[in-house]
Structure formats: C-alpha cells, structure tokens
Amino acid sequence: MPDPLTGLELRSTISGDARLTLTLEPVTLTPPGPDEVVVRVEASPINPSDLGLLLGPADVATLQPGGTADRPTLTAAIPQARMAAMKARLDQSLPVGNEAAGTVVQAGDNVAALLGRKVGMIGGAMYAQYRKIAARDCIPLPEGASAADGASMFVNPLTALAFVETLRAEGHKALVHTAAASNLGQMLNRICLADGVPLVNIVRSEAQAAILREIGAKYIVDSSAGDFREKLTDAIAETGATLAFDAIGGGKLANAILHAMEAAASRNATEYSRYGSSTFKQVYIYGMLDTGPTELDRGYGFAWGVSGFLLTPFLIKLGMEGNMRLRARVAAELTTTFASHYTATISLADVLDPAVVAAYAKKATGAKYLIDPSR
Ligand SMILES: NC(=O)c1ccc[n+]([C@@H]2O[C@H](COP(=O)([O-])OP(=O)(O)OC[C@H]3O[C@@H](n4cnc5c(N)ncnc54)[C@H](OP(=O)(O)O)[C@@H]3O)[C@@H](O)[C@H]2O)c1
Numbered sequence: 001m002p003d004p005l006t007g008l009e010l011r012s013t014i015s016g017d018a019r020l021t022l023t024l025e026p027v028t029l030t031p032p033g034p035d036e037v038v039v040r041v042e043a044s045p046i047n048p049s050d051l052g053l054l055l056g057p058a059d060v061a062t063l064q065p066g067g068t069a070d071r072p073t074l075t076a077a078i079p080q081a082r083m084a085a086m087k088a089r090l091d092q093s094l095p096v097g098n099e100a101a102g103t104v105v106q107a108g109d110n111v112a113a114l115l116g117r118k119v120g121m122i123g124g125a126m127y128a129q130y131r132k133i134a135a136r137d138c139i140p141l142p143e144g145a146s147a148a149d150g151a152s153m154f155v156n157p158l159t160a161l162a163f164v165e166t167l168r169a170e171g172h173k174a175l176v177h178t179a180a181a182s183n184l185g186q187m188l189n190r191i192c193l194a195d196g197v198p199l200v201n202i203v204r205s206e207a208q209a210a211i212l213r214e215i216g217a218k219y220i221v222d223s224s225a226g227d228f229r230e231k232l233t234d235a236i237a238e239t240g241a242t243l244a245f246d247a248i249g250g251g252k253l254a255n256a257i258l259h260a261m262e263a264a265a266s267r268n269a270t271e272y273s274r275y276g277s278s279t280f281k282q283v284y285i286y287g288m289l290d291t292g293p294t295e296l297d298r299g300y301g302f303a304w305g306v307s308g309f310l311l312t313p314f315l316i317k318l319g320m321e322g323n324m325r326l327r328a329r330v331a332a333e334l335t336t337t338f339a340s341h342y343t344a345t346i347s348l349a350d351v352l353d354p355a356v357v358a359a360y361a362k363k364a365t366g367a368k369y370l371i372d373p374s375r
Helices: 048-054 084-089 109-114 155-169 183-195 206-215 228-239 253-267 311-332 354-360
Strands: 005-015 019-029 036-045 064-067 072-077 099-107 118-122 130-134 138-140 175-177 199-203 219-222 243-246 249-251 281-285 290-294 304-308 344-346 369-371
Touching: 005 048, 019 130, 036 109, 036 118, 099 109, 099 130, 138 311, 155 175, 155 183, 155 243, 155 311, 175 183, 183 199, 183 206, 199 206, 199 228, 206 219, 219 228, 228 253, 243 253, 253 281, 253 304, 354 369
Parallel strands: 175 199, 175 243, 199 219, 243 281, 249 290, 281 304, 344 369
Antiparallel strands: 005 019, 019 072, 036 099, 036 130, 036 369, 064 072, 099 118, 118 138
C-alpha cells in the first residue's frame, strides 16, 4: 500500500458577510482504491466556467492579498445584489478546477498499468498538487504529448463536438456560433471544416475575424460593424443555418440571430403569414459571458426556441458508446483540431496574486492561463 500523499489544494469560500476568500489548504489523500489513481497535477486551464466557481460574482477591483509567500490568501467583496444567488454555497470551502492533466503517481490494483503514464482527467478539484480520481475519468495521453497538451482535452473539445452532434440529431444544416474566436470557437471551426458543416462565426472585432480567417473560416460576421444584421442574414441565408450556440447569453445577440434566421427564411417565402415562417429556429445559450438578462422581442413568429445547454447532461444523454466515440476523436486529434494555446503558465500561489487575477478574469481572446500546481 503506497504512503498517503499530502499536497496543497486551492479553495474558494464565500461568507455571509459578502466576502470571497481564496486559500491554499494542505490535503492528505488516502491511497487509491482498486479502480482509482492518484495524479500529480501538472497543467490545468482557467476556463470561464472555472471562474464562475473560483471568483463567483466578486468585484475584482476590491482584491486584497494576505497570508504568507508560501501560503497566500486573497479576499474580495461581493456586491450585495449578487449575494442572494450565492446562498447554496455560503461558508463552504469549495475546491475548483474542472479538468487537468498530469502524471499517475499511485494506481490501484485493477489499473496498475496506468502508473507513470501521463493522463488527462475531468471531475473538479483539479487546482491541487495531487488529485485522486477514478481511472474511468482519465484518458492516457498519446505518446509524446505533454501535460499542457492534455490539460484542456475534455470541456471545450467535447462541447464543440456536442454542437455538431446536436446539429445532426436535430436535423439542422448549418450552425451559428458567438464569441466565435474563443478557444472553443477555434476548435469548432476546425471540426466543422473537417466534417463539412457550414459555420457562421459571430465575433466582435477585426482582430478576432483575422484569427478565424487564419484557420480557414468561411463565414465571419463582426457584431461591431454597422452592417452586422445584413451580413448575418446573408450568411444565414447562404448556409441555411437554423441552429445557434450562444456563449454570451445576456443582451440582444440571441434576438438578432433569431431575426436574421427569420429574415433568411422569409426570403424564399411565396406567401405572407402573419404567424411568421414555419422554419424552426433554435438558439442554445451555453455561456454567460454577458451576465445581464437575455432580451427577446419575439419578432420572428412562433417557430423558435431558446434554451440552455450544458455539457454534462448532454454527455449523460449521449450514452457510453457516444462518449467513447467523442473521447477517441479528441485523443487522436489532441495536438491538431483540439490544440489549446496559453498566454502564461502560473503556479497555484500565482492564482491568488491580484495582478494575475485581473489578467485571467478578463476572459479575453487568446489570453487563457494554465496552472501548473507542481511548480
Ligand atoms: N455550457 C457548457 O457546457 C460549456 C462548456 C464549455 C465552455 N462553455 C462556455 O464557452 C465559452 C467559451 O469558452 P472558452 O474557454 O473557449 O473561452 P475563452 O477562450 O476564454 O474566450 C472567451 C471569448 O469570449 C469573448 N468575450 C468575453 N466576454 C464577452 C462579452 N461580454 N461579449 C462578447 N464576447 C465576450 C472574448 O472576446 P474579447 O477578447 O473580445 O473579450 C473571447 O473571445 C465560455 O462562455 C464558457 O463558459 C460552456
């Protein structure tokens, strides 16, 4: 039986006095069970969904460092108006980090072959020096792949693949995607190009359009341009897109997409219907980059839907065989279709540095941070 391992784990706590506190806590892991492994975490991305748990609605202008160089702490104020939504997590010291990669340092009897292998893994609590996890939640990395290559092999790759699976399952011809130059958006472009699925990319700057052109994207529309709505309608009419995945959520963009889909459908209409076109238009909101309300004016008839989309329930519904198929594709195309790029690699202590927080909390294009807790 291997010795228990002790390592630091990042924790996020929101207290009843409207304070966020980040700490690094020593955690001792009992040896792995027969089907479990202990992984030394070497690379874990900071994704927008991690920030939701890590910082919650904290005001990053109020960050206050504390503690010591080895064991720093960080506190910040939470606006009172946002506290009601925090009720379910009050005073709980929560581990953070959805996915990571690292080296298996202990393995149970049934999975001993994984000892010493580099693996990617999903399951939360990854911002830690060691993570004990069921072997079924790990994927061995291909020969030669680094932990950084495998750090983001679940959340964004599987979500991008899920969009195309949804398109096929629900009988659509083409896709619209927002915040389209994101890490996930770049993967989606490579998938759609390979699979022959027309993709309309909505970005908000010329710099983002240039990133996607470089990948080979054909349809790119800039929401900051004066002729955005016309260009969006043209691209939707040309591709026949009736399905959109919207990472922004708040504001009027989902509404603009539904209007453009309706306008494109009406271009071919032979007679007027006061109920709008019969072409069904679906927007899935899968992110909250804008946390404000979603504004819908319903000016596109009655054949439309707006709903939420989350990866985990999608994968549960897809079943084991489908999951294995998607995972196998990610592993085979890890350093091509599903490659991620990082601005900087930081230590666990750096995650609590106010200057670093200000940078990673921006969620800016091409500015993703990677944590290496073994530093
Ligand atoms: N539902 C799910 O299961 C699921 C799974 C995976 C990912 N996601 C979501 O997918 C999205 C992309 O993730 P990622 O890791 O690929 O992100 P990322 O690489 O960090 O990129 C974020 C992108 O969002 C843009 N952005 C930020 N705030 C914005 C705003 N208010 N309006 C418009 N654009 C904005 C940024 O552009 P600028 O440079 O212009 O700021 C950047 O291009 C996130 O919203 C994430 O939560 C959801």
